[in-house]
Amino acid sequence: MKLWQKIFLGAFIASVAIFFFCGFYIVVTGLHFTLEGEMKRTEYYQSVYARKIKSFFREPDVQSGLSGFMDGFREELAGEGRYLQVWEGEELRYDSFEKFPPAPRYTFVEGQAAYTPTYMKDIGDSRYLYVESEFPCDNAMYKVVMIKDLSDIYKSCDMQLNIFFALCLIQAFITAMIMFLITKRITSPIERLNEAAKLMAQESIPLRWPLKGG
Numbered sequence: 001m002k003l004w005q006k007i008f009l010g011a012f013i014a015s016v017a018i019f020f021f022c023g024f025y026i027v028v029t030g031l032h033f034t035l036e037g038e039m040k041r042t043e044y045y046q047s048v049y050a051r052k053i054k055s056f057f058r059e060p061d062v063q064s065g066l067s068g069f070m071d072g073f074r075e076e077l078a079g080e081g082r083y084l085q086v087w088e089g090e091e092l093r094y095d096s097f098e099k100f101p102p103a104p105r106y107t108f109v110e111g112q113a114a115y116t117p118t119y120m121k122d123i124g125d126s127r128y129l130y131v132e133s134e135f136p137c138d139n140a141m142y143k144v145v146m147i148k149d150l151s152d153i154y155k156s157c158d159m160q161l162n163i164f165f166a167l168c169l170i171q172a173f174i175t176a177m178i179m180f181l182i183t184k185r186i187t188s189p190i191e192r193l194n195e196a197a198k199l200m201a202q203e204s205i206p207l208r209w210p211l212k213g214g
Contacts, residue, residue: 007187027160031154034156035150046145046146050133082149083148085145086144088140099123
């Protein structure tokens, strides 16, 4: 392998690797911060609606009932990809999500199971964020679950990754062309000197010494 080929290959691999790593890191970090922000927003909305539901159970509206009360803000939540479930013990009293509810999540802390109020669950091809809270009322334990559809966030991330991979291909092509021209221009004089040195070493070039008459 010639000198210009070694320099070209090394510089090309290094530039593409740096570009790929930086771009991938930016996309993944952006997804992490987006999910973190969405988690905080969902936790806030869940706390707001949990207080409303708690107030309803303390002073229930007999005419509208729980379904009528919950349907009052069902559409505004669905427009944002958010859904609510209300449990009374093990009984599901209200469900705007209308998909099979997941089993409770637990994490283990110091050998004991600890309740996890915020978690993610894959249902089909979509991923959902669950935020739960519990409160007692009239000798019963109620649980309010807010569910957020994260499909749009992951679709946006997939789109960014596709664009990034396309940019990688374009960047690789442009880098290859630039590095080829630069390395050829820089190494051509060095290669000529190297060839000349080889010829001199092989005594292919006759050496002339000045003769002095005596």
